[in-house]
Structure formats: C-alpha cells, structure tokens
Amino acid sequence: LAKTTQPISMDSYEGQEVNITCSHNNIATNDYITWYQQFPSQGPRFIIQGYKTKVTNEVASLFIPADRKSSTLSLPRVSLSDTAVYYCLVGDPLNTGFQKLVFGTGTRLLVSP
C-alpha cells in the first residue's frame, strides 16, 4: 500500500473553505484515493473517493492532479460540525481477494466560530 503524508493539524473558521492535501508519491497505477472522516468517539466514515481529476459529492470535492502523486480534499464553507480527523488512504480496490486499509494519524481539523 502506498504511504501517505498529511499535515498533522489545521485550523479554520466557520464559513471558510478548507483544503487538506495528502502526498502519495508511490501511488500505483491501479490505486484509488479515499478519504475518511472521524468524529470524536465515533468510527471513521467514508467521505469521498477518486482516481483522477476531480470528484464531487454532497460533502466534499477531491482534486487529483495528472501525476496523482498528491490529492486535495476540499471542504466548502466549513461549520463547527466539520471539526474531525480526516484520513487519506491509497490502495487498489480491485486487488484480488482482500484489501487492507492502512490508516495514518490523519489531519486534525479544528473549526472555530
């Protein structure tokens, strides 16, 4: 599994856009990039997944440049409830048999009023 590097923490204010970048220099051709969100005292929750270019859903956008060595999770107009830890994971979803997920320490986002 490709190793990922994220900032340990980020601070923001309500209403701002937050961009969290993840570096994955050793990403393989078949790897997808997946982001999870974890609130205190809860299990991680899937946010978004992509392979290349841009993916958008009701929660976030994911930007992946052409070389795919990094990706950026974009949270538009954050609120206090977006305070959480965000994890970036990289792996091949179609790997035969089994897929383990390796969670790093993630990025702790703190949104203030």
Add this chain to the structure above:
Amino acid sequence: NAGVTQTPKFQVLKTGQSMTLQCAQDMNHNSMYWYRQDPGMGLRLIYYSASEGTTDKGEVPNGYNVSRLNKREFSLRLESAAPSQTSVYFCASRTAVAKNIQYFGAGTRLSVL
C-alpha cells in the same frame, strides 16, 4: 438499518481477565476487520477476515484471537487482558466490490486496570 453493531460499548477489565468483543453487520459484506485506536493515534489493524471461514493477522495481533462465526459476525477475544490493551476497538466491514470503502461500528472503549 443498523450497519455494523458492536457490543459492548464500554468495558473495564482487570489485568488477566478475558473477554470477547462482539461485532455483527447486516450489509451482507464479505470482509470484516478489527482495529484498535489509541489516544491521538490512527487506527491499527489487529485481525481481518476476507471471507467467511478465513481470518488473518494484521499489524498488531499479539494478545488477541478472532472468530468469524458466520458471514455476519466477527468476534475479537482477549484471553488475558493487559493494561497495554486499553484502547478503543473498532469493527468494520466491506463488500467485495466496494472501492476501499469500509463501514465502521461505533467502537468499544476498553480499559484494563
């Protein structure tokens, strides 16, 4: 629509005691996982089960055993609890066709005194 259900939510043990953490999913997923999360840390994989009838060690299996009772249930057993096993334990499941998307339970908070 329960998803992944873990029991108990909280548990306090004395050193040397044994206990089993229960996990059940109702999404007909093939793969199931057990993670532990220590304060301020990411998740670490303890054991996993790629499909009913199979289990395998993850990153930190020492001191634990697992049983994949059927497709729905995957239990984690601590035979002789140690203070180093104080942690929050998460169970997760994934369907074979999902792209690295795991669904997590709410967690079991375990303290070993």
